[in-house]
Amino acid sequence: MLGLVPSALAAGHLPALLALSAEPLAHLKTLDIAVIVIYFAMVIWIGFYLKGQSNTSEEFFMAGREMTAWIAGLSFVSANLGSLELMGWAGSAYQYGILATHWYWIGAIPAMVFLGLVMMPFYYVSKTHSVPGYLDLRYGRAASSVAAISFATEMILMSGVNMFAMAVVMKVVLGWDISFSIIVSSVAVALYVGLGGLRSAIFNEVLQFVLIWGGALLVPILGLIQAGGVDGLKRQIMHNMQTMTGGVAGDSYFHLWRDLGSFSANPMGVHWSGIVLGLGFVISFGYWTTDFLVVQRVLAAHNLRAARMAPIIASFFKMATPFIVILPGLLGLVLLQNGDGSRRQLVGEDVVTACAMNNAGQVANVSVCQAAMAKSSLTPDAQQKVLAGGPDAELHSYNQALPLMMVRYLGPGLLGLGITALIAGFMSGMAGNVSAFSTVWTYDIYKALINKRGSDSHYVLVGRLSILVGVAVSIGAAYLVMHAHGIMDYVQALFSIFIAPLLAAILFGMFWKRATKLAGFIGLLTGIVFSASLFMWVKVTPAALAVVALSPDAKPMAENVFRAWWAFCFAAIVIVVVSLLTKPRPVAELDGLVYGATKLPREEPVPWFKSEYTWAIIVVVLFAALNIIFW
Amino acid sequence: MHGSKISIWFFIGVLLTAYGVLIAGNGVIDLVMGKLAPVQLAELHAPVWWGGTLLALGLFYLIKFRPGKA
Numbered sequence: 001m002l003g004l005v006p007s008a009l010a011a012g013h014l015p016a017l018l019a020l021s022a023e024p025l026a027h028l029k030t031l032d033i034a035v036i037v038i039y040f041a042m043v044i045w046i047g048f049y050l051k052g053q054s055n056t057s058e059e060f061f062m063a064g065r066e067m068t069a070w071i072a073g074l075s076f077v078s079a080n081l082g083s084l085e086l087m088g089w090a091g092s093a094y095q096y097g098i099l100a101t102h103w104y105w106i107g108a109i110p111a112m113v114f115l116g117l118v119m120m121p122f123y124y125v126s127k128t129h130s131v132p133g134y135l136d137l138r139y140g141r142a143a144s145s146v147a148a149i150s151f152a153t154e155m156i157l158m159s160g161v162n163m164f165a166m167a168v169v170m171k172v173v174l175g176w177d178i179s180f181s182i183i184v185s186s187v188a189v190a191l192y193v194g195l196g197g198l199r200s201a202i203f204n205e206v207l208q209f210v211l212i213w214g215g216a217l218l219v220p221i222l223g224l225i226q227a228g229g230v231d232g233l234k235r236q237i238m239h240n241m242q243t244m245t246g247g248v249a250g251d252s253y254f255h256l257w258r259d260l261g262s263f264s265a266n267p268m269g270v271h272w273s274g275i276v277l278g279l280g281f282v283i284s285f286g287y288w289t290t291d292f293l294v295v296q297r298v299l300a301a302h303n304l305r306a307a308r309m310a311p312i313i314a315s316f317f318k319m320a321t322p323f324i325v326i327l328p329g330l331l332g333l334v335l336l337q338n339g340d341g342s343r344r345q346l347v348g349e350d351v352v353t354a355c356a357m358n359n360a361g362q363v364a365n366v367s368v369c370q371a372a373m374a375k376s377s378l379t380p381d382a383q384q385k386v387l388a389g390g391p392d393a394e395l396h397s398y399n400q401a402l403p404l405m406m407v408r409y410l411g412p413g414l415l416g417l418g419i420t421a422l423i424a425g426f427m428s429g430m431a432g433n434v435s436a437f438s439t440v441w442t443y444d445i446y447k448a449l450i451n452k453r454g455s456d457s458h459y460v461l462v463g464r465l466s467i468l469v470g471v472a473v474s475i476g477a478a479y480l481v482m483h484a485h486g487i488m489d490y491v492q493a494l495f496s497i498f499i500a501p502l503l504a505a506i507l508f509g510m511f512w513k514r515a516t517k518l519a520g521f522i523g524l525l526t527g528i529v530f531s532a533s534l535f536m537w538v539k540v541t542p543a544a545l546a547v548v549a550l551s552p553d554a555k556p557m558a559e560n561v562f563r564a565w566w567a568f569c570f571a572a573i574v575i576v577v578v579s580l581l582t583k584p585r586p587v588a589e590l591d592g593l594v595y596g597a598t599k600l601p602r603e604e605p606v607p608w609f610k611s612e613y614t615w616a617i618i619v620v621v622l623f624a625a626l627n628i629i630f631w
Numbered sequence: 632m633h634g635s636k637i638s639i640w641f642f643i644g645v646l647l648t649a650y651g652v653l654i655a656g657n658g659v660i661d662l663v664m665g666k667l668a669p670v671q672l673a674e675l676h677a678p679v680w681w682g683g684t685l686l687a688l689g690l691f692y693l694i695k696f697r698p699g700k701a
Binding site for chain 2: 034045071207210222411413
């Protein structure tokens, strides 16, 4: 989900990174290459194997609706576990400490539980094939078409950006050619999703989930051993913070909520209200409950109980993810070293760009570099070392914290496993994008607006072809981004622009019988326009951030969360006002769509330890305990 | 996802077993030959125990979810 990638990665710095890195971070051995090749062979084998089980539209687009709760749950959480996320949030943890954990806990867990217990019955009972499909049933074709077209566009462009970002990371980490990475990954994705449809995408996401944990878990384990455990890590971070300039107070690295009372008291420049309302409610609920990319995975569950249980199972793993993302970032802060044994200090992409080296290993533009370093947290010694050139002079960015930690600890074979985990993360993200695009294109655009009378096999063929076309357009988008870097910012903003009004439309549609068709359509459309206008306002006039986030001390991270909140409020007000001015649908028409107008099917009783409510309570208690422990 | 169809867990078993054999095998050879990889904490021989863990997990899934098992 690029929309939740930290701003350092989302700000279009990847192309700059590409131009600068002369020497790759890692060199793979034969064993590492073998590990990567085996992964590619496996995903293509799965695609060919599943081809025979993807003949009808229900099988191809909905995986036959026969996934168990565990498979749907792991696929659900895995669709979000992309490599840009892993690297970006590890870098954010290096920079901001455990504040970054908010995007894994309050930014996910409440929404997942809500989806499982409250929303899933409506998605499942209505037998919709997509989120735009639900909007069609609830608000009619106009609202559904707006959602479908915006979602399909977003998916395909995101896939291109994802593809390009992966190629850049492979170039920086391994020195691989950009076109090689783009072509190999896109051919593999087109093959296995085109052959096996959603079932193949889901299988590979579960495989990727296992790979990511298998490849990344070793880094924090070895890091903690070397740092002397959690106490040793804390002690060394506090010590390092005293020697850095412009850094944050050391103990701020270990508090989730304590310093969120004002924008200026924490390094992210956010306020608790933005974290709770913008991130915890709008962005999180918008993504986890209305973004079809993830909801599609749960819709593939074999019965309602499995569909409700899947997000709850996923929430346990989401809660544990900071162990392989946030912890390596914190460990990097104290363990990364230069060749001479001195501490390696990572910086922002802007400083890396400003201090680019020439072919002679010297800083190309000394005055620009000095100015950039003066604003960074680099120690005077480290700044001198950069200006002097030579070994260890090249700067690395926060986003390289995770790959640098992998290179530090993982020898032959294990490094290949770690790199495979990153590749798998990228590929499953791409596969998620194209499989969701294919479903929405076929059902909500082609079937709804172009050809309503096709046979089942015709729609499967359209779905397969749309995957090929989608991958081809994604490749085009990847090369477009490569040659026009500024586009990346706009593509990555699409998610945050669409998601808030969509959440308002779905929540009012699902929980308020009075919400009318016209209100849903107008609320969604004007909400998107309002959200896009706020984005462009801040883009063109950066000072507007202080207005959007209600504080002159707000930083870019705050903009996303407050823009989401205002866009939701705007869309909600429009929906309420227009609904009150227009005629509601008869309640009888809302059966299966709206809370209070729907008879939910009775589920077979199960022992308490198999009940979704029991596990939801455990999740909520754990979530609360973690937030209190790291307060 | 059971019965005549191959379970996803079987595929995972195949992959983990292959990785376990390669990584643990290489780690054991290095251990026997007294070779240390040029990484931090190489003396802990992570490939041996981590590769061994992957192998054990892989074999578990491979056997438990093998095709044709009722």
